[in-house]
Amino acid sequence: DVKVTQSSRYLVKRTGEKVFLECVQDMDHENMFWYRQDPGLGLRLIYFSYDVKMKEKGDIPEGYSVSREKKERFSLILESASTNQTSMYLCASSPAHEAYNEQFFGPGTRLTVL
Amino acid sequence: AQSVTQPDIHITVSEGASLELRCNYSYGATPYLFWYVQSPGQGLQLLLKYFSGDTLVQGIKGFEAEFKRSQSSFNLRKPSVHWSDAAEYFCAVGPNTGNQFYFGTGTSLTVIP
Numbered sequence: 070d071v072k073v074t075q076s077s078r079y080l081v082k083r084t085g086e087k088v089f090l091e092c093v094q095d096m097d098h099e100n101m102f103w104y105r106q107d108p109g110l111g112l113r114l115i116y117f118s119y120d121v122k123m124k125e126k127g128d129i130p131e132g133y134s135v136s137r138e139k140k141e142r143f144s145l146i147l148e149s150a151s152t153n154q155t156s157m158y159l160c161a162s163s164p165a166h167e168a169y170n171e172q173f174f175g176p177g178t179r180l181t182v183l
Numbered sequence: 184a185q186s187v188t189q190p191d192i193h194i195t196v197s198e199g200a201s202l203e204l205r206c207n208y209s210y211g212a213t214p215y216l217f218w219y220v221q222s223p224g225q226g227l228q229l230l231l232k233y234f235s236g237d238t239l240v241q242g243i244k245g246f247e248a249e250f251k252r253s254q255s256s257f258n259l260r261k262p263s264v265h266w267s268d269a270a271e272y273f274c275a276v277g278p279n280t281g282n283q284f285y286f287g288t289g290t291s292l293t294v295i296p
Contacts, residue, residue: 073226102284109192111273111288112227127283159226170277171217172284174226 072096073175075160081181088147090178092160099165101143102172103127103135106157118143119165150182185210187276189287196264197295204259204290206274215277216257217284218248222270233257234277244268269294 076091094101100119104112104127114127116135124135132154136144143162147154157179161172186209196202208214215234219227231242238250248259257274274287 104286109288111189112286114283117283161227171229171232172227174219174228176224176226 073160073162073173075158075175075178077178078176079179079181081183082147082150083183084151086147086150086182088150088180088182090145090147090158090160090180092143092145092162092175093141094143094160094162094173095141096162096164096173097140098162098173099140100163100172101137102161102163103133103143103145104159104161105129106159106177112159115145150180152182154180155182156180185276185285187274187285187287189272189274189290191290192288193291193293195293195295198266199263202259202261202264202268202292204272204274204292206257206259206287207255208257208274208276209255210276214257216248216250217275217277218242218246218257218259219273219275219286220244220270221273221289227273230259230272232277264292264294266294266296268292 073094102117103115118124118137134146157177159177160175163170163172188207217232218230221227230246231240233240233250271289271291273289275284
């Protein structure tokens with residue numbers, strides 16, 4: 070069974086802390102994505118990566134960075150967490166090249182910044 | 184620019200009743216369209232997708248969707264709703280260039296006995 074896993078289901082951090090959210094996929098997918106999900110706003114793309122060490126900004130990259138050192142792993146980094154980054158974070162992956170390929174999602178990490 | 188609109192924020196239906204969730208898209212080329220479902224506390228699961236061919240698409244869990252180019256719509260339907268269908272539903276349009284998907288804001292479905 071294909072799988073996208075995220076390191077934590079729930080996370081509580083303090084303002085100013087550096088936060089790492091990890092995502093691992095076992096499907097050998099080229100593309101990986103980080104979204105945040107907020108009520109009434111749906112899913113908004115933060116960053117995506119189409120290859121190792123490659124990244125592209127999404128719609129809301131401010132306050133975030135990413136790292137992809139290995140094909141299966143895509144990390145989201147909050148350099149200095151703020152309360153407005155309290156949200157549900159979803160990781161996804163998809164194979165490259167075919168535009169109609171679906172994205173496979175992890176279970177999400179609910180981050181609370183105090 | 185691509186965009187997806189789900190006009191219904193929340194829908195309540197009785198168990199056994201039929202269901203239709205609306206989705207409208209704005210897209211410059213042939214769209215790749217998807218419906219996902221998110222159960223409470225879970226990630227998103229693909230219900231069905233359309234990229235060419237027959238405009239009526241069958242998916243999992245008894246769902247279907249119909250692509251209507253003239254109306255820029257891709258509405259999701261189910262003839263008889265089960266209590267386990269209570270969830271949030273997202274419509275999405277796939278990438279024309281690059282790899283970015285665009286998601287609607289979601290429709291929350293409540294099923295009452």
